[in-house]
Amino acid sequence: MIEKQHIIDRFKSYVIIDTESDPNSDATPSTEKQWNLANKLAEELKQIGMEDVTLDENAYIMATLPSNVSHPVPVIGFVSHFDTSPDFTGANVKPQIFENYDGKDIVLNKEQNIILSPDYFEDLLLYKGQTIITTDGKTLLGADDKAGITEIVSAMEYLINHPEIKHGKIRVGFTPDEEIGRGAHKFDVKKFGAEWAYTMDGSQVGELEYENFNAAGAVVTVKGKIVHPGSAKGKMINSMYIATDYINSLPRLETPEHTEGREGFFHLHGFKGSVDETKLQYIIRDHDKKHFEARKAMMQRLADDLNEQQEMEVVTVEIKDQYFNMREKIEPVMHIVKIAKQAMEEAGIEAIIKPIRGGTDGSQLSFMGLPCPNIFAGGHNFHGRYEFVPVESMQKAVEVIVNIAKITALDISKFKKEEE
Missing domain, CATH: 3.40.630.10 (Zn peptidases)
Incomplete structure (x- = not known):
């Protein structure tokens, strides 16, 4: 050889x-x-x-x-x-x-x-x-x-x-x-x-x-409303707080540091925020195609729930498939x-x-x-x-x-x- x-x-x-x-x-x-x-x-x-x-x-x-x-x-x-x-x-x-x-x-x-x-x-x-x-x-x-x-x-x-x-x-x-x-x-x-x-x-x-994993990337955009904090009552919407609610609504143990083998996950790998707008960057991974589709659906459903709570559209989710198993x-x-x-x-x-x-x-x-x-x-x-x-x-x-x-x-x- x-x-x-x-x-x-x-x-x-x-x-x-x-x-x-x-x-x-x-x-x-x-x-x-x-x-x-x-x-x-x-x-x-x-x-x-x-x-x-x-x-x-x-x-x-x-x-x-x-x-x-x-x-x-x-x-x-x-x-x-x-x-x-x-x-x-x-x-x-x-x-x-x-x-x-x-x-x-x-x-x-x-x-x-x-x-x-x-x-x-x-x-x-x-x-x-x-x-x-x-x-x-x-x-x-x-x-x-x-x-x-x-x-x-x-x-x-x-x-x-x-x-x-x-x-x-x-x-x-x-x-x-x-x-x-x-x-x-x-x-x-x-x-x-x-x-x-x-x-x-x-x-x-x-x-x-x-x-290998089925893979997608997701960008979650949260829109807020910025006004002077001295007169903010009932007017200000802090996008970072809503983004935090979104993050905490996903299964905490379904992240890379808690999974192995064929277990899938949501991975938050980027966060850029202000009162007016916050963007979350995620990757979604799962070996099982049905579970993969369910993960994508969950991310959209959480956005829908938060929008319903705010009585307006403040959260949008853009998901793009990257590759498949x-x-x-x-x-x-x-x-x-x-x-x-x-x-x-x-x-x-x-x-x-x-x-x-x-x-x-x-x-x-x-x-x-x-x-x-x-x-x-x-x-x-x-x-x-x-x-x-x-x-x-x-x-x-x-x-x-x-x-x-x-x-x-x-x-x-x-x-x-x-x-x-």
């Missing part, structure tokens, strides 16, 4: 390039600096021997590894994103390498006393004896999802250098702006031309996911999940099949006609200074990609028969 130092060098060459996306920009990509890595990736794909390498006007990259077998094989794809989260800075990333991790605290930054500790981040203990890549405590790392890109490019390079491994036609795609929810918006599924694909964008080794698109083609599970088993990995408490490009792509489960990329603690990735996890992900290619080229009829 791809040797460790080669993986490290490739990964480092990606993460030192700042590709933070910007939710306040309407451009695609949302930041000009994403082009720096996009151009590098397109050139690198050509250098390793990929064919039909394209980089379009929106920075979407696609490339082909041609089939090396004569019999018909479904065209499959692998997808990752190259932007990093705007939640924490991705500028001047200085990756640190810790070999043969001993299970103790890792000092990320001695000056600022920033420590990555297994006492708090217990997942570290899964990787004792392995090589850990971290930040210097001042930035995120960018393993989400530059680890996925590293793995896809490395797997394609390995297959090119080992033509004795039989595989069908493989398409790879790299997208901008996934972290701001737009990674699949301008992805040309028809041009990609795969029967199915996998996003390499999960976390812990073994993660295999084909269900890809499970309904994956279940009719469950052989693609079974292939990935077998690929992991052949790599000595136990598959961890669980719902995603979030969304992926794969969710949107599945509803665009490209069924797309999600596979681990190996990183942990995304979007912050404590992000890390074990090199061995990236090596295993490369092995899984190669195994998927091999299994798909052999005989997938047995997987499909189980669906019938």
Whole structure:
């Protein structure tokens, strides 16, 4: 398999390039600096021997590894994103390498006393004896999802250098702006031309996911009336008090900090208020479609109740769907999940099949006609200074990609028969 130092060098060459996306920009990509890595990736794909390498006007990259077998094989794809989260800075990333991790605290930054500790981040203990890549405590790392890109490019390079491994036609795609929810918006599924694909964008080794939240965003606007407080009796309407009533009317325990697994939630993530007007920004999440619709209805009903109390319309709710649970698109083609599970088993990995408490490009792509489960990329603690990735996890992900290619080229009829 791809040797460790080669993986490290490739990964480092990606993460030192700042590709933070910007939710306040309407451009695609949302930041000009994403082009720096996009151009590098397109050139690198050509250098390793990929064919039909394209980089379009929106920075979407696609490339082909041609089939090396004569019999018909479904065209499959692998997808990752190259932007990093705007939640924490991705500028001047200085990756640190810790070999043969001993299970103790890792000092990320001695000056600022920033420590990555297994006492708090217990997942570290899964990787004792392995090589850990971290930040210097001042930035995120960018393993989400530059680890996925590293793995896809490395797997394609390995297959090119080992033509004795039989595989069908493989398409790879790299997208901008996934972290701001737009990674699949301008992805040309028809041009990609795969029967199915996998996003390499999960976390812990073994993660295999084909269900995610149904998601919506909501803006609650409360209108008040401002008059001089000295003569306000019977006239002033303080929008912040009504907004507080609205907040307190939603189920207090159905919030992110009180839920897990398939439990949905309401998440208030923005509040801007004055007497005259208050805006509340929510996200609504639920794996169950009926519960999801009920949550949206509840938010409108609470507004209606408050308007009735005020005897005028003071509260309005604007709800926009964002993405849906890809499970309904994956279940009719469950052989693609079974292939990935077998690929992991052949790599000595136990598959961890669980719902995603979030969304992926794969969710949107599945509803665009490209069924797309999600596979681990190996990183942990995304979007912050404590992000890390074990090199061995990236090596295993490369092995899984190669195994998927091999299994798909052999005989997938047995997987499909189980669906019938």
